[in-house]
Amino acid sequence: MELTQEQQNMLDGKYGEGTAYAMKIQVAIGESFDAPRMVPITRAHVALSNQDADLWFAEKLLNAGAYCRVSPTVNPGFCISFFQERNMVSEEDADFMQRTHNAYKGLGATLTYNCTPYVATNVPNFGEIVAFSESSATPYVNSVWGARSNREGANSALCAAITGFVPEYGLLLDENRKGNILVEVKADMKSDFEYHLLGYCGRKIGSGIPVFTGLPKHIGKEALTNLGAQLNTSGAYGMYHIVGCTPEARTLEQAFGGKEPERTVTITNEDLEEILEEISAEGNRKIDFAMFGCPHFTLEQAKHIAARLQGKKLKKEMWILTSYHVKELADRMGITEVIEKAGGYIVPDSCPDQPCWKHLQGKTGVTESPKCAYYPKRRGINFVIRDLDTCIDAALNGEVV
Numbered sequence: 001m002e003l004t005q006e007q008q009n010m011l012d013g014k015y016g017e018g019t020a021y022a023m024k025i026q027v028a029i030g031e032s033f034d035a036p037r038m039v040p041i042t043r044a045h046v047a048l049s050n051q052d053a054d055l056w057f058a059e060k061l062l063n064a065g066a067y068c069r070v071s072p073t074v075n076p077g078f079c080i081s082f083f084q085e086r087n088m089v090s091e092e093d094a095d096f097m098q099r100t101h102n103a104y105k106g107l108g109a110t111l112t113y114n115c116t117p118y119v120a121t122n123v124p125n126f127g128e129i130v131a132f133s134e135s136s137a138t139p140y141v142n143s144v145w146g147a148r149s150n151r152e153g154a155n156s157a158l159c160a161a162i163t164g165f166v167p168e169y170g171l172l173l174d175e176n177r178k179g180n181i182l183v184e185v186k187a188d189m190k191s192d193f194e195y196h197l198l199g200y201c202g203r204k205i206g207s208g209i210p211v212f213t214g215l216p217k218h219i220g221k222e223a224l225t226n227l228g229a230q231l232n233t234s235g236a237y238g239m240y241h242i243v244g245c246t247p248e249a250r251t252l253e254q255a256f257g258g259k260e261p262e263r264t265v266t267i268t269n270e271d272l273e274e275i276l277e278e279i280s281a282e283g284n285r286k287i288d289f290a291m292f293g294c295p296h297f298t299l300e301q302a303k304h305i306a307a308r309l310q311g312k313k314l315k316k317e318m319w320i321l322t323s324y325h326v327k328e329l330a331d332r333m334g335i336t337e338v339i340e341k342a343g344g345y346i347v348p349d350s351c352p353d354q355p356c357w358k359h360l361q362g363k364t365g366v367t368e369s370p371k372c373a374y375y376p377k378r379r380g381i382n383f384v385i386r387d388l389d390t391c392i393d394a395a396l397n398g399e400v401v
Contacts, residue, residue: 001027001030001031001035001036001037001038001167002036002037003027003037003038004038007023007038007163007165010022010023010163011023011024011027016064016065016066017064017065018061018062018063018064018065018066018067018162019065019066019162019163021060021061021064021066022061022066022158022159022162022163023159023163023165025155025156025159026038026156026159026160026163026165026166026167027167029156029167030167030168030169031167033167033169033170034169035167035168035169036168037167037168038165038166038167038168039129039165039166039167039168039172040129040164040165041070041129041130041131041160041161041164041165041166042070042124042128042129042130043070043072043122043124043128043130043131043132043147044068044070044071044072044073044130044131044132044157044158044160044161045072045073045074045075045117045118045122045130045131045132045133045134045137045157046072046073046074046075046104046109046133046154046157046158046161047074047075047115047133047134047135047137047153047154047157048074048075048077048100048104048154049075049077049154049353050077050078050096050097050100050351050354054100054154054155055096055099055100055103057154057155057158058100058103058104058107058158059099059103061107061158061162062103062106062107066107066162067107067108067162068107068108068109068158068161068162069161069162069163069164070131070160070161070164071108071109071110071161072109072110072131072157072158072161073109073110073112073114073117073121073122074104074109074110074111074112074113074114075113075114075115075134075154075351076113076114076115076296076321076349076350076351076354077097077100077101077113077349077350077351077354078097078349078350078351078354078355078356079113079347079348079349079350080094080097080098080101082347082348082349082350083350083356088356088358088359089355089356089358090355090358093355093356107158107161107162109161110122112323112324112325113323113324113348113349113350114296114323114324114325114349115134115136115137115294115295115296115351116136116137116140116225116295116296116298116323117137118132118137118140118141118144118145119221119225119298120323120325121323121325123145124141124145124147125145125147126145126146126147126247127146127147127148128145128147128148129147129148129149129166129172130147130148130149131149131150131152131156131157131160131161131166132149132152132157133151133152133153133154133156133157135228135229135232135233135371136225136228136229136232136295136371138150138151138152138228138232138238138239139227139228139229139231139232139237139238139239139240140224140225140228142171142177142238142239143224143228143239143240143241143242143246144221144224144228144246144247145247146246146247146248148171148172148177149171149172149238150166150169150170150171150172150238151170151171151232151236151238152166170238171238171239175257177209177239177248178209178255178256178257178259179208179209179210179211179240179241179249179255179256179257179261180208180209180256180259180261180262181205181206181208181209181210181211181261181262181263181264181265182210182211182213182256182261182263182264182265183205183210183211183212183213183264183265183266183267184213184214184264184265184266184267185198185212185213185214185215185267186214186266186267186268186269187267187268187269187271187272188269189215189216189223191387191388192220192222192223192226192368192388193226193368193386193387193388194272195219195223195224195226195227195230196226196227196229196230196368196369196370196371196385197230197272197275197276197370198212198227198230198267198272199226199227199228199229199230199231199232199233199234200230200233200234200275200279200370201234201267201271201272201275202230202231202234202235202236202237203234203235204265204267204271205235205265205267206235206263206265207235207236208262209237209239209240209241210231210237210240210241210265211240211241211242211243211249211252211255211256211261212240212241212242212243213243213252215242215245217244217245219242219245221298222298222300222301225295226295226369227240228240229294229295229369229371230370230371233370233371233374234370241255243255276385279370279373279374279385280373280383280384280385280386281364281373281382281383281384281385282384283384283386283400283401284399284400284401285364285384285399285400286398286399287316287364287365287366287384287394287395287398287399287400288316288317288360288363288364288365289316289317289318289319289360289363289365289366289395290316290317290318290319290344290365290366290367290391290392290394290395291318291319291321291352291365291366291367291372291383292305292318292319292320292321292367292368292369292372292388292391293319293320293321293322293347293352293369293372294321294351294352294367294369294371294372294375295369295371296321296322296323296326297320297321297322297326298322298326299322299326299329299330299335301320301388302320302322302326302330302335302339302346303333303335304388305318305320305339305344305388305392306330306335306338306339308389308392309338309339309342309344309392309396310338310342312342312396313342313343313396314342314343314344314395314396315395315396315397315398316394316395316398317343317344317345317395318339318342318343318344318345318395319344319345319347320339320344320345320346320347321347321350321351321352322346322347322348323348323349324348324349326346326348327346327347327348330346344395352372352375352376352381353375353376353378353379355379357376357379357381358379360376360379360381361379361380361381362380362381363381363382364382364383364384365381365382365383365384366383366384366385366386366390366391366394366395366400367383367384367385367391368385368386368387368388368391369385370385373385384400386400386401
């Protein structure tokens with residue numbers, strides 16, 4: 001790999017041990033993909049996990065003197081104050097989260113604690129080269145905004161933020177951004193929920209870059225978030241195209257770069273029904289709680305829930321995970337008050353895959369997100385997956401169909 005003098009100086013330690021360590025990792029990634037050079041980034045997002053390896057790596061860089069040239073937004077851990085006030089988290093777990101906070105603060109990160117920064121707080125322009133980790137973030141910035149990022153891990157995104165550079169390969173190159181799988185959607189896309197299920201069809205779609213046809217002309221940000229999150233969870237997709245919707249797919253010919261698709265896949269209502277049956281716990285049962293916001297819910301989704309709960313009382317716990325930005329707006333607009341009067345909570349800065357949910361271990365909840373159901377399984381938390389309104393009804397009634 002050919003390095004500029006500045007990049008070589010970083011590697012040689014002239015900018016400090018931490019920067020040298022980060023650049024060494026970036027060079028190794030580049031060499032493994034035969035990248036000819038490094039290119040500068042203008043944005044980054046780090047999918048911090050608040051787990052042992054993540055904190056070890058961040059503290060190692062911090063203690064070696066590293067500091068971010070490009071301040072990255074970061075994923076959620078959990079909101080210490082919220083869970084401590086309710087005696088829901090141990091002192092040990094709170095201390096660990098505080099260490100994570102201190103490490104990323106010391107590194108110069110922008111402490112958004114939000115897994116959907118591409119919606120409001122860290123939105124790239126078309127063609128902008130960025131380094132985004134997080135399973136919903138990478139496909140969104142590539143596909144919806146037309147920015148350019150590879151499927152970074154939390155560590156490589158942090159190294160990119162520290163050095164300000166990424167190796168040039170993969171989805172940064174024009175030729176690698178063209179679709180090669182035609183996906184004809186013949187299912188009824190009635191709500192944002194169906195986009196979760198469509199994204200979870202990765203096994204049928206197969207590896208590559210899918211180009212979707214047959215979808216509605218206007219698709220909201222929540223549906224696009226759902227599609228990318230589940231595509232990347234089910235099949236490691238860094239990018240997709242929707243003909244007539246996403247910016248690099250104004251036409252079918254543009255999406256495929258003038259080539260024929262390698263294969264054609266058809267997705268039907270039956271496919272979505274089979275996926276739901278496969279990934280969801282069995283329904284027609286009593287439930288213990290409802291959880292939404294993986295990826296984090298938007299203000300519009302919180303407003304929808306509040307409208308459904310107005311003047312009612314929940315029979316079961318309801319947790320709605322959002323960014324701090326959305327929580328602040330919900331507070332100002334009276335949305336939080338309505339939800340809390342019903343017995344629910346809007347929780348900022350928090351993820352379902354965190355130790356703050358220990359009281360849910362061994363219980364079964366409802367969620368509209370397959371991703372939300374996927375990660376907490378290792379913590380002994382199970383989910384029935386249904387559309388949002390069915391989940392809200394389940395929390396009101398105490399059971400799900």
